Amino acid sequence: MCGIVGYVGSRRVVPVLLEGLKRLEYRGYDSAGLVYLGKNGLVKHRAQGKLLNLEAKLDQVRQTPSHIGLGHTRWATHGSPSELNAHPHSDCHGELVVVHNGIIENFRTLREELQAEGHVFRSETDTEVLAHLIESFLCGSRCDLVGAVRRALKKVKGSYAIGVLWTGEPDKLVAVRSQSPLVLGVQENDERGCLLASDIPALLPYTNRVVYLEDQDLAVIRADGFEVRKLSNGRKVKRPIHTIDWNPAMAEKSGYTHFMLKEIFEQPQAILNTFRSRIDPEHGQLCLPELGLSDRDIKGIGRIVLLACGSSWHAALVAKYWLEQWVGIPVEVDIASEFRYRRLLLDKNVLVIPITQSGETADTLAGTRLALKSGAKVVAICNVLGSTITREVHGTLYTHAGPEIGVASTKAFTCQLVALFLLTLYLAQVRGTMASRERLTMIESLVELPVVLERELPGWQEEMERLAEEFVKSRDFLFLARGENFPIALEGALKLKEISYIHAEGYAAGEMKHGPIALIDRDMPVLALVPQNGVYDKVVANVEEVKARHGRLILLGSRGDANIGRIADHVVYLPVILPDLNPILYTVPLQLLAYQVARLRGCDVDQPRNLAKSVTVE
Incomplete structure (x- = not known):
């Protein structure tokens, strides 16, 4: 969640650190700070709140000649958001500083031991323990920073960068x-120069050559290069340099008011990037060698487990419908944070599919590791090349959504759906559970989808802006759908509450009578997804129940359906496409509705309060 930036090289360090921190703002934070080595020692600046507050303190030192330093954005875990608790944290003498992401689980015990030795603590954080602990190993006859860090971390339990x-x-x-x-x-x-960071966007203004550190790696970086050692034994190891095809412009707003709006409009291209090179539209074939599974492995699968959090969990819920319908395998969908706290019935005939945009989500990683230990086949769906999860699983289906800066997931979510759709078709192809002609039709429809989205997006933006003007002052919202579109109702509700702070709930339309119907009155907006598919009549019947109780109805339905116009207060007509792809199509206008409502309410669209892009602690 927090952001780390470090630099040593020929440039002046303060502008480098600030630029890197700005490019990590999407991760979510409540305070920020940096430190550099000045003429008379370490110089530290910290501030609560946004980076603007820190920048105001740095007006006089931007051009300091220092060429080495560290920066950090903090999302509070131990201790309230404050300048005192902001990173970097120092040792007793102010000669050593640490920035840290993660959680030190045994920090209270370590803190008590260090206080007994005379160390004085100034913050409430777990991170400050690290500074004092390393200091304690520098106070002997051997003053070696690498050795002190290694010895200190042997006493630490938890997760950290x-x-x-x-x-x-x-x-x-x-x-x-x-x-x-x-x-x-x-x-x-x-x-000359080397950098370190929590994520690639912080590096892009300066280089596209990156090295992914693996778990228990210790790196020493200097202006003229770097070396990597294993934390456990200190031995040097080689880590390859990767060239990233993202450029700094990809992480900019490109003229859009917010990153979220830019990323919504990038979805046609992102979806195209996710499926192209993996399909043969002419022959209706798919090729996914990156799964790391043989045909024999795939034919031996007896059960599939989808593992995810947040929006990724909603993508998994959609995929359950697809996989059971077209592959004929029982599918379970697990919230990753709950997965490891029950008895797991996994073996070599179970395929586990963790879904994570960042590849670093703590709960999803922990569940993945349990699945691997149980002997299951594990194939990840991920957006970030070289991320932790991709290095540990049997195979990875990358989504190729590109950098997603807005905290609320948009293009990453729709690309996850596309990747899961591709996986469904591929498994059906190998197992022979779908006729080739039917598969060809689905591939052709998928190829057409980016064209449809590109055409419809400008009109949807205008329609959703008009709707937002009417419902901007609503306190509650109800989203309804059935079948494979039900998870999209959940996702629509999640987007609205994430960025506009309006209370919103998604429900299976048939469940409305089991509680939510009690909430419906003239002040309750109810948005329902009613494409003309196999459950159309059922959803319309549920919508009629809302109308009978004077709920304010918004319907998203199929173009040409005159029936829903007579029921609803507002109708948004969407093009008719292959029903299996409706979850992707219907997601996009819901994203735009949430965006427009949040914008009109004056909310921080790209960095909603209390949220972080990558949840790297449990």
């Missing part, structure tokens, strides 16, 4: 990763 700077070795930064993401950036030969 840390950056350490010490005046005793002023030319280096030490970074360690354990169950929390950390990436190095290596500059080209004509400009």
Whole structure:
């Protein structure tokens, strides 16, 4: 969740750190800080709230000649959001600083031990323990930062990505990763410098050459290069340098008011990127070698478990309908945070599919590791090349959505749906559960989908803006649907409450009579998805029940359906496409509705309060 940036090189460090922190704002934070090595020692600046507050404190030092430092954005876990609790944190003498993402589980015990030794703590955080603990191992005859960090972390339980700077070795930064993401950036030969960061966007203004640290890696970075060691034994290991095809412009707003709106409009291209090269529209064939599964493995699957959190969980719920319908395998959908707290009945004939945009979601990673230990086949769906989950599973189906800066997932979600649709067709192809002609029809419809979205998006934006103007002051919202569109009702409700702070709930339309119908009156907006599919009549009947109780009806339905116009207060007509792809199609106008409502309410659309992009703690 928090953001780390570090730099050592030929550039002035303060602008580099600030730029990197700005590019990590999407992760969510409540305070920020940075430190650099000045003429007379370490200079630290911290502020509560947005980066603007920190920048205001740095007006006089932006051009400081220092070339080494660390920056951090914090999302509070231990201790309230405050300047005192903001990172970086120092040792007793202010000669060593640490920035940290993750949670130190045994920090209270360590803190008590260190206080008994005379260490004085100034914050409520678990992170400050690390600074004092490393300091305690620098106070002997051997003043070696790498050795002190290694010895200190042997006493630590928990997850962490840390950056350490010490005046005793002023030319280096030490970074360690354990169950929390950390990436190095290596500059080209004509400009000396190395960077470290929590995520790739912070590196992109300076380099597209990155090194993914693995769990229990310790890296030493200097202006002229880096080395990686294993934390356990100190031995050097090689980690490859990857070239990332993202460029800084991909992480900019490109003229849109918010990143979220930009990313909504990027969905046609992102969806195209996700399926192209994987399908043969001419022959109706799919090719997914990246799954890491043989045909024999696929034919031996007896059960599928989908594992996810948040929006990814909604994508999994949709995929359950597809997989059971077209592959004929029983499918379970698990919330990752609950998965490992029950008896898991997994074996080699179970395929586990973790779904995660970042590849670093703590609960999803933990469930994935349990599945691997149980002997299950594990194939991830992920957006981030080289992320932790992709290095641990048997195979990965990348979504190719590109950087998603807005905290509320948009294009990452629809690309997950596309990836799951591709996986469904591929499993059906290998297992022979779908006729080739039917598969060809589905592939042709998928190919057409980006064209449809590109055409419809501008009109939907206008329609949703008009709707938002009418419902911007609503306190509650109810979303209804049935079948494979029911999870999209959940997703629509989630988007609205995430960014506009309006209470919203998604329900299976048939469940309305089991409670939610009591809430319906003239002040309750009810949005229902009513495409003309196999459950159309059932949903219309549920909608009639809302109308009878004077609920304010908004219907999203099939173009040409005159029936719903007589029922609803407002109708948004969507094009008729293959019913199986309706969940993707109907998601997009709901994203736009949430966006327009949040914008009119003056909310921070890209960084909603209390939320983080990548949840890397349990």
